[in-house]
Each structure stands twice: as C-alpha cells, then as structure tokens.
Amino acid sequence: MRSLTTSKPAFALLAGLALTGALAGCTASPEPTAEETAPQTDESTTPSDTGSNAYADGTYTESASYQSPNGTETIDVTITLTDDVITDVEVVGHGESPDSKHYQGEFIGGIDAIVVGKDIDSISVSKVAGSSLTSGGFNKAVEAIKLDAAA
Amino acid sequence: MTLPHNWRFEAIGTGWQIDTPRPLGGVLEHAILDRIAGFDRTYSRFRDDSLVARIATTPGRHVFPDDAAALFDVYRALYEATDGAMSPLVGAALDRLGYDRTYSLRATAPAIPAPGWDAAVAWDGTALTTLRPVSVDVGAAGKGYLVDIVAAMLAASGVEEFIVDASGDIAHRGAEPIRVGLEHPLDTTKAIGVVSIGNGAICASASNRRVWGDGLHHVLDATTGLPTRGIIATWAMAETALAADALATALFFADPARLAERFEFSYVRMHATGRVESSPHLDGELFT
Numbered sequence: 001m002r003s004l005t006t007s008k009p010a011f012a013l014l015a016g017l018a019l020t021g022a023l024a025g026c027t028a029s030p031e032p033t034a035e036e037t038a039p040q041t042d043e044s045t046t047p048s049d050t051g052s053n054a055y056a057d058g059t060y061t062e063s064a065s066y067q068s069p070n071g072t073e074t075i076d077v078t079i080t081l082t083d084d085v086i087t088d089v090e091v092v093g094h095g096e097s098p099d100s101k102h103y104q105g106e107f108i109g110g111i112d113a114i115v116v117g118k119d120i121d122s123i124s125v126s127k128v129a130g131s132s133l134t135s136g137g138f139n140k141a142v143e144a145i146k147l148d149a150a151a
Numbered sequence: 152m153t154l155p156h157n158w159r160f161e162a163i164g165t166g167w168q169i170d171t172p173r174p175l176g177g178v179l180e181h182a183i184l185d186r187i188a189g190f191d192r193t194y195s196r197f198r199d200d201s202l203v204a205r206i207a208t209t210p211g212r213h214v215f216p217d218d219a220a221a222l223f224d225v226y227r228a229l230y231e232a233t234d235g236a237m238s239p240l241v242g243a244a245l246d247r248l249g250y251d252r253t254y255s256l257r258a259t260a261p262a263i264p265a266p267g268w269d270a271a272v273a274w275d276g277t278a279l280t281t282l283r284p285v286s287v288d289v290g291a292a293g294k295g296y297l298v299d300i301v302a303a304m305l306a307a308s309g310v311e312e313f314i315v316d317a318s319g320d321i322a323h324r325g326a327e328p329i330r331v332g333l334e335h336p337l338d339t340t341k342a343i344g345v346v347s348i349g350n351g352a353i354c355a356s357a358s359n360r361r362v363w364g365d366g367l368h369h370v371l372d373a374t375t376g377l378p379t380r381g382i383i384a385t386w387a388m389a390e391t392a393l394a395a396d397a398l399a400t401a402l403f404f405a406d407p408a409r410l411a412e413r414f415e416f417s418y419v420r421m422h423a424t425g426r427v428e429s430s431p432h433l434d435g436e437l438f439t
Contacts (some may be wrong), residue, residue, distance in 0.1 A: 115427045117341030118438045120332050125345055127152065129319045130334025130356040143370055 155249045155313060163195070163294065163317075167252050169301070170314040173175045175291060179308050183301055190218070198343075205278065206237045214278045222296050225393055228413050230268055231400045236372045236404035237397075240265040240287050241271070264374050295320045295354050295396020302392070322352040322392045333419060333437075336384035343427060344419060346435030354380050354393035356399040357384040372404060379403045383423050388434070389416040 120128060158180065161167070169175070169183075188249035195201045195217055206213050215223075229237045254378065266285060268271075273280045279287075290297075298315050302322045305313050312325035323329050328349030332342035336357040358379060372379050387398035394414055402412055402420050407430065410416070417430040419437065427437060 064203070080168055114425070114439060115343040116438050117335040117338055117343055118341060120334070120342045123332055123342055124330065125332035126329040127260065127314065127316055127321055128332040128334050128342065129321060129353050130339060130357060
C-alpha cells in the first residue's frame, strides 16, 4: 500500500495536507517541530489520463516523518483523487514508542470516510456492537407511544 | 474459535450474554447476578431504594461503595475534557425530556442544563457531598463498568477465556482476539466495519436508537440539557469497558484529540451526514 506518484501537483497538494495536519496538531502537542523530511516516494500505480483536470485521478501515498517528543515518527498518508476532488483519505501511523500512538492520534485527528454497509451475515464476526438491543422496557414504551399517537 | 457455553440473562434492563469454554456453574452465576443487583441498588435512578434516589431528595454526605471511585474518576476526566457537556448530574434533565423511571417519554418541561459539578457536589473519593438534591445518572458509563466488574469476577474464578456482552458493551479475555462488527445505526442488518478486540473492550452508542420524539434521545449535553446533534453513532475501543463506554458517550461531544490527551483508545464515529470518522490506528477496517 505504500505507493506513489509522479505527479508533481498532487505531490504538492499532499505536502499541503500533511502540513495542515501538523498545524492542527500544534494545539495539542508540545511544540511539534514538524521537521518533515523530504517525503520518500516510490511508484506502484500509474495515475490515469489527466484529461482536463489539474491532477491525474488516482491513489497517492506519501510517507512523512516528523519529530515527536519520543523521537522520529512516521505516517503514511493515502489520498484518492477523482476529478480533482479528494474522495478518500487514509492515514496510517507507525507508532513505536509507548506514547507515539497517542501523539499520532492528536497529530492526525479525525479521518473521514464514506462507508458502505455490508450484510452482517456476510462478514464473519463473533459479536456485533451497536445499540439495536436496547432495553425491552424502552422499546415497549416507544410502541405504546406510537399506539397513542395513532389513536 | 467460538466459546461453546453461552449464558444469557436480563439485568439492568438489558440483555447479557457471557461466553466461556466451560459452564460457569450455579454458584458463580448466582454471585454475578447478585453483584449486578447490588450495583443497581446503588446507582439506579429508576428505583426508590437506591443510593442515587436518596441523593436526589436529600442533600448531605453520601458514602458510596468502593467501586464508585473508578467510575467518578472517569466521569470527572470526561467532564473536564468535554467542558461540562458530559456530566453525571444530567438525571433531572433526562427526566424533563421524559427519559424517566416509567419511560413516560414525554417532555414535561423545557430543557434545563445540569448543575455544574463544583457548584452542586463534591466527590472526595469515598463520598459525594451534595449541597442540594441532585439527580445523578451514571448511564453513560455504568453499564461498561459493570461489564468490567463481571469480567473481574470471571477472572478471579479462574476463567481465562471469555466474552462478556451486555448488548453492545463487550469485554474480551483470551489468547485469540475476536472480530466485532460495527452495526450500522440506520440499518441493523448491516455493519459499517469490523474491529479486532483482544483482551480489551468495545462499547457502542447510537443516539438514533433511543429516539422517542422530535429530536429527543438519551444523549444530552449537560450544559444545555438538550439532546446532542451532529454525531449519531460512536464506538470506542479501550482496555476497560468503563473507559470505552464513557468515551463512546464523550465522542458525541468532544474532539477525539482532546479525549486522547487523557485516554488511550481508538474510535469510530458517524456524523449525521453519514460520514464516518475514525482513529488512524484502528485495529480493523471500515467498509468504504
């Protein structure tokens, strides 16, 4: 999944993304020096035809490192571009030291995604975590209210 | 592998299931039910004989059982991390919206903010001193904590591998992690992802699953007394079910980065827009 791009504009865009993350992290981390090394890139996918878009559609991954209080930490940021719009962002941290996950959590913040539900029967799980099994009393009360409302 | 013995029961108004390699036996089962009943006698807002009911009518110094310290510590940490939005003093605000002992589910009065922690009560590690009647509600973390308490009883009895599942608040012990599906809050036949839980806990909360009126549900912002908006479902994974349950509620109010200053956890949460946000070091996957 480490991969990359030959597209300079997308490269610049990624750097901007990482920087935004670093700035957001400033509020929480003690002086993140955020000395980002020159990102290492290697190529594993070929961006598709650029057409009239500023950036070629495709999936781009960058590795970046930054200085945390525990030393150098690295993250991989993967974005998917479609028609110049970021349609997906994935950030994978490689925390080694005990506190690094914690700092990376602050550094990265929320990662957004659009999810697609899969049938629970199809995914082989031991348990399901949700709130569908709410208390019987509550559910009965809701049913009673619905009946009242219909009356 | 699946654990072959599945003990199911109802307690504190919800379904429980305990999975183990061997039957627990009547003595341990009885002790567990007894412990849960004892917890309910202390903390239930919905029974007249509970300690919490007494606090709701009588100011003074109320000594809690030993188990209360961990619960109040987590509440205090999250009260601070959410700027007061998550508070154990929301009982009266919940009552007003109809989330009361009879589940009347009718708002009886305009919403009111919960009293401020330091203005209304003082917790000294053993006792809660109240200056006026206050309605304590530990619903945001109590069930998870009870899951931990039951898990500790199993471990103390020599059970090394088990799952305690109190309808979505789940603790696991054992060599092999389990896969837990994240139920889609809008379609309970579907999951939005799956996470791996090994010697840890996951708790879920979904505001839309207990809705009883126009925008009324049970996750209240204590600073306004009104139901939260914006986030519709949360999942928190942490070492204890107490932390996971409390964090699952706090995620309705707070920036996860702020919670991460005080707790080691991972999370998934769904916004009302349908977008899903998650921590970067999720041990699992979202179906995107």
